[in-house]
Amino acid sequence: MATESDLENEISPVDFIQLQEYIEYSRIKVKDAMKEFHAGGKLVHHRFGDHIDAAGFSLFLKTYLEVEDFPADLCQRLYWYFQRSEQCCPDQGHHTKDGCVSLKAVSCYFSILEDGNPRDKLEYTFKLYDKDDNGHLDSKEVDKIVTQMMQAAEYLGWDVTELKPVLRDMLKAIDIDSSGTLTQQEWIQGGLNNIPLLVLLGLKVAEKDGQHVWRLKNFNRPTYCFVCQNMMLGLRKQGLSCNFCKYTVHSSCANKNCTPCVRTFVRSKTEIGCSVHDWISADCESNKCEICHKKIKMLTGKSCAWCHRMRHSDCVPLGSSHCDCGLLQHHILPPWAICAMDSSSGSSLEENYLANINSDGHFLQIFPVKDTNPLLVFVNPKSGGKQGKRVLRKFQYLLNPRQVYNLDNGGPNPGLQFFQNLHKCRVLVCGGDGTVGWILDAIDKADMAIRPPVAILPLGTGNDLARCLHWGGGYEGSDLTEIIKQIEKSILVKMDRWSLHVIPADTADEGDPVPNDIINNYFSLGVDASIAHQFHVMREKNPQKFNSRARNKLWYFQLATSETISASCRNLKECLTIECCGVPVELSRLALEGIAVLNIPSMHGGSNLWGETKSAEKLKKRQEVTVDPDALEMCSQDMNDKLLEVVGLESVVEMGQIYTGLKSKAHHLVQAAHITIRTYKTLPMQIDGEPWMQPPCTIHITHKNQANMLMAAPATSLGCFPK
Numbered sequence: 001m002a003t004e005s006d007l008e009n010e011i012s013p014v015d016f017i018q019l020q021e022y023i024e025y026s027r028i029k030v031k032d033a034m035k036e037f038h039a040g041g042k043l044v045h046h047r048f049g050d051h052i053d054a055a056g057f058s059l060f061l062k063t064y065l066e067v068e069d070f071p072a073d074l075c076q077r078l079y080w081y082f083q084r085s086e087q088c089c090p091d092q093g094h095h096t097k098d099g100c101v102s103l104k105a106v107s108c109y110f111s112i113l114e115d116g117n118p119r120d121k122l123e124y125t126f127k128l129y130d131k132d133d134n135g136h137l138d139s140k141e142v143d144k145i146v147t148q149m150m151q152a153a154e155y156l157g158w159d160v161t162e163l164k165p166v167l168r169d170m171l172k173a174i175d176i177d178s179s180g181t182l183t184q185q186e187w188i189q190g191g192l193n194n195i196p197l198l199v200l201l202g203l204k205v206a207e208k209d210g211q212h213v214w215r216l217k218n219f220n221r222p223t224y225c226f227v228c229q230n231m232m233l234g235l236r237k238q239g240l241s242c243n244f245c246k247y248t249v250h251s252s253c254a255n256k257n258c259t260p261c262v263r264t265f266v267r268s269k270t271e272i273g274c275s276v277h278d279w280i281s282a283d284c285e286s287n288k289c290e291i292c293h294k295k296i297k298m299l300t301g302k303s304c305a306w307c308h309r310m311r312h313s314d315c316v317p318l319g320s321s322h323c324d325c326g327l328l329q330h331h332i333l334p335p336w337a338i339c340a341m342d343s344s345s346g347s348s349l350e351e352n353y354l355a356n357i358n359s360d361g362h363f364l365q366i367f368p369v370k371d372t373n374p375l376l377v378f379v380n381p382k383s384g385g386k387q388g389k390r391v392l393r394k395f396q397y398l399l400n401p402r403q404v405y406n407l408d409n410g411g412p413n414p415g416l417q418f419f420q421n422l423h424k425c426r427v428l429v430c431g432g433d434g435t436v437g438w439i440l441d442a443i444d445k446a447d448m449a450i451r452p453p454v455a456i457l458p459l460g461t462g463n464d465l466a467r468c469l470h471w472g473g474g475y476e477g478s479d480l481t482e483i484i485k486q487i488e489k490s491i492l493v494k495m496d497r498w499s500l501h502v503i504p505a506d507t508a509d510e511g512d513p514v515p516n517d518i519i520n521n522y523f524s525l526g527v528d529a530s531i532a533h534q535f536h537v538m539r540e541k542n543p544q545k546f547n548s549r550a551r552n553k554l555w556y557f558q559l560a561t562s563e564t565i566s567a568s569c570r571n572l573k574e575c576l577t578i579e580c581c582g583v584p585v586e587l588s589r590l591a592l593e594g595i596a597v598l599n600i601p602s603m604h605g606g607s608n609l610w611g612e613t614k615s616a617e618k619l620k621k622r623q624e625v626t627v628d629p630d631a632l633e634m635c636s637q638d639m640n641d642k643l644l645e646v647v648g649l650e651s652v653v654e655m656g657q658i659y660t661g662l663k664s665k666a667h668h669l670v671q672a673a674h675i676t677i678r679t680y681k682t683l684p685m686q687i688d689g690e691p692w693m694q695p696p697c698t699i700h701i702t703h704k705n706q707a708n709m710l711m712a713a714p715a716t717s718l719g720c721f722p723k
Contacts (some may be wrong), residue, residue: 018074022065023114024382030110031124033064037103051100054079064110082106104129105148112152115408118198122191126184136181142171153200158216158238158251163196166252170194195254199240209362210260212242213401215393219248226281227253229299243393244401245280245305262305264402265338265364272367274336277304277323284310291315306334331375331426331484333366333403341365364402366422373426375484376419376452377404378412378439380431383459387475391430391457394480407431412439416446426487426710427452430475432460437520437688440497440707455487455710462689464521464602468639469493470712473606490710494640495520496599499704500687505696511682515690518704522603522688525576525677526569526594527652529684533691561652569593569683576679578646580672581625585646590667594649597675597701601637607658609647610637611665625672632668642703646670675701 036043037052043063046056057079061070082101108125129141137145146167154160174190175182182190191197199214219237224230227249232239241248245262262278284301288294289312296312303310307326311319325332340362368374377395381388395404405415419425429439436456443451458466458474467473498519504511572592578585601608613636622643626635637645647666649655657663677699685694 018071019078020113022067022070023110026065026114028064028066029116030064030107030114033060034103034107036060036063047103048100050103052103052106053100057082057101057106060106082109105144108145108148109152112149112200119188119192122188123184126187130184135184137187139180142182142187146171149197149200158200163200163251166194166196166255170197193255196240196251199254209264210262212247212258212261213244213396214240214242214254216251217241217248223248223283224299225250225253226299227256227258243396246283246397247281248283263335264400265335265340265362267340267362269339269341271336272339273369275323275325275334276321276336277309278306278335279303279311279316280305282310289315291319306332327481328398328484330372330488331399332372333374333400334369335400337367337369337374338400338402339365339367364418366418368422368424373424373488374403374419374422375399375426375428375487376415377428378407378415378430378435379404380407380435380459382408383431383435387459387477388430390477391459391475391480395430398480398484407435407438412442413446416442416448419452420446420448422452423449425452427454428457428484428487429454430457430459432458433462433465433521433688434460434690436465437516437518440520441518443707444705451708453492453708453710455490455712457483462603462605464605465600467602467606468600469709470714486712487710490712493709493711494706495709496640496642497704497707498599498644499700499702501700501702502694503698503700505680505698509695511695512692514687514694515692516687519597519599519701520688520707521600522596522598523686523701524594524596524603525679525683525685525694526572526592527649528594528596528604528655529686529691530568531652532686532689533684533693536691575681575683576677578670579676579678580627580646580670581674583625583627583670583672585627585670587648587669590648591650592648592667593651594655595669595677596647596649596666598637598645598647600639604655604659607655609649609658609666610645610668613637623671624674625670627670629668632671635668635671640706643671643673644675644701646672646675673703675699677701 035041037047037056037060038044043052043056043059046053046059052060058070058072058075061075061078062068079101082105083099108129111121111124125145126137129137129145149167150160150164153163170190170193171182174186195212195214199216217239219232219239221237223232223237223239225232225239226247230250232248232250239248239250240254242261247259247261249258259281262280266272266274279302281299282301282303283298284296284303285298287296287301287310289296289301290309291311292315294312296310300312300314301310302313302316304323304326307323307329309326323334325334341364366374377399379388379392379395381392392404392406402418403415405412427439427443429436436454439454443454456463456466456469456471458471460474463471463473500514500517500519500523502514570591570593572594573587573590576587576595578587578595596603596609598610601610603609613634622641626632635645646669648669649666654663654666658666678697679694679699680696682693682695685692
């Protein structure tokens with residue numbers, strides 16, 4: 001029976017979620033962190049044979065997870081966990097007060113949890129336990145690997161009573177000669193053919209067309225397995241569901257003969273333009289068949305992957321085979337618009353066709369469907385807490401997975417390359433303002449036939465650019481089909497983009513690296529940049545504490561309160577000068593703590609620092625520079641007028657007053673086409689929300705180009721909160 005002390009040292013589900021969040025934000029792989037325990041590594045003195053002591057384990061976590069203040073209580077519980085699970089002592093009779101833990105067990109366990117290629121993980125775990133490097137594992141060594149996999153799976157939420165026999169069957173199957181040993185090839189090949197194991201190891205991308213991309217799912221209503229046609233049982237009604245087609249199976253049935261997933265391209269030129277339904281088994285219960293108009297009972301229906309029309313399985317051959325892609329026909333890139341081509345024929349293709357990527361050994365080319373505007377979707381899965389991951393899965397189901405890109409897997413370039421010769425397409429960026437800026441930079445550098453217009457699904461914290469373009473202040477989980485329909489109704493607008501050039505006063509005085517050299521939204525220095533920099537430093541140290549929009553805003557409020565008390569940027573006018581198109585800007589009459597250079601009418605998550613200008617008061621003629629206070633009151637703000645607005649901020653309190661509407665605007669300083677700022681001390685600065693500390697310098701801001709953006713209808717909230 002477990003004692004009270006044992007229970008206190010158990011890893012709880014909350015602990016495990018916290019650990020996963022640390023791993024998700026770390027850029028270091030476990031195999032690289034483990035090198036520090038090898039000869040010449042900084043942690044080698046904490047290693048005793050194949051084991052490490054408590055201090056070494058703690059330092060490993062800090063190195064691997066890139067955090068200085070990893071919770072000591074969680075570290076202790078993890079350490080006790082590995083001690084109990086291995087029940088071993090260090091080699092050579094070495095004992096410490098707290099004992100030691102197996103280096104292999106630690107390495108294997110964490111490698112399963114981190115992102116990565118399943119093949120690489122299988123190879124790594126094999127080599128980890130192949131102590132004599134002879135290319136064979138005996139049954140005891142394999143059992144240790146499986147034990148760690150089972151323990152990781154349990155904390156990941158798997159029903160291990162179903163998973164364990166699947167893994168045992170796999171081991172029996174791959175040990176063909178019943179020798180009790182496995183070669184590396186047998187281990188890897190067996191693992192790659194075992195679907196539940198692949199899901200556990202983190203398979204996220206289909207390696208072959210027609211291959212399901214599974215995820216573990218708990219169902220909140222009665223659900224049936226499409227293979228054995230039995231109900232999902234157990235308290236959590238757990239099974240595997242495909243991200244692309246929603247095909248659902250028991251974990252134990254996944255290795256059986258499943259119906260293939262949807263095709264994403266055609267393999268012959270004769271199939272190009274042949275728009276046919278792609279029927280898949282689906283949960284159609286209570287929906288009506290489009291042929292006989294009778295209700296479809298459980299396990300008796302099919303749904304088209306592209307138009308989502310439903311029919312009884314027996315009614316499928318009775319209706320037309322033509323598919324019009326349904327409500328999203330103008331946005332979907334259907335499989336009959338993508339063809340696998342001989343790469344040698346790429347040079348002979350017409351210019352309006354696109355030859356692009358290798359996938360499953362095929363050279364794919366887009367043949368656009370007439371009168372369509374295919375949507376190229378980029379998703380930052382780390383934006384908006386868990387929202388990004390859910391949005392990614394939903395778009396992979398609604399559209400062709402080949403037009404939806406996870407920015408964690410190679411960034412935006414693969415998608416832009418795939419679409420580069422299309423003359424009609426749109427881009428949807430799902431993320432925060434930083435993600436939008438990343439995509440705009442990539443479009444600048446890509447060799448595209450046109451610069452496609454960009455819409456935004458706001459998943460960040462501030463989402464200032466999304467607010468200005470009427471996409472809302474944050475996505476709240478509404479139907480993505482409605483979002484796509486609003487993209488169809490949106491209008492094209494131009495947005496100025498600006499180059500920022502920083503020249504240090506002393507090249508030997510090293511500050512933080514400048515995060516970007518392009519301004520899309522705003523540039524600021526002083527009080528608001530100080531808050532942003534403090535937030536950035538805290539998030540770098542403890543990324544798991546900043547995983548939701550609401551929580552991030554609470555942190556900003558707390559930091560703003562402390563900044564109000566400290567007033568770290570008072571007397572800012574003594575630290576800098578501003579010159580616009582050769583005209584100096586007068587700052588002596590104001591007591592400022594911040595300066596903001598604005599390209600769009602939103603900052604700080606919805607504040608319009610320049611304020612509204614009545615149409616009757618607007619200046620009719622554009623001027624390169626305006627500094628007269630009376631004239632500035634008549635200068636309106638426009639994101640495509642090739643002019644920037646500069647405002648002064650008195651304090652954090654004033655920022656709050658503008659945000660809440662108690663004050664209409666900040667202090668107007670200048671409107672100009674070219675701005676030069678000279679600073680004489682180290683100051684906090686930020687560009688589009690990315691902060692840094694900058695030693696004395698000269699900053700030049702000049703016009704770069706204009707981006708094509710899509711603006712939604714202003715009356716629609718799109719399932720996103722407005723402010």
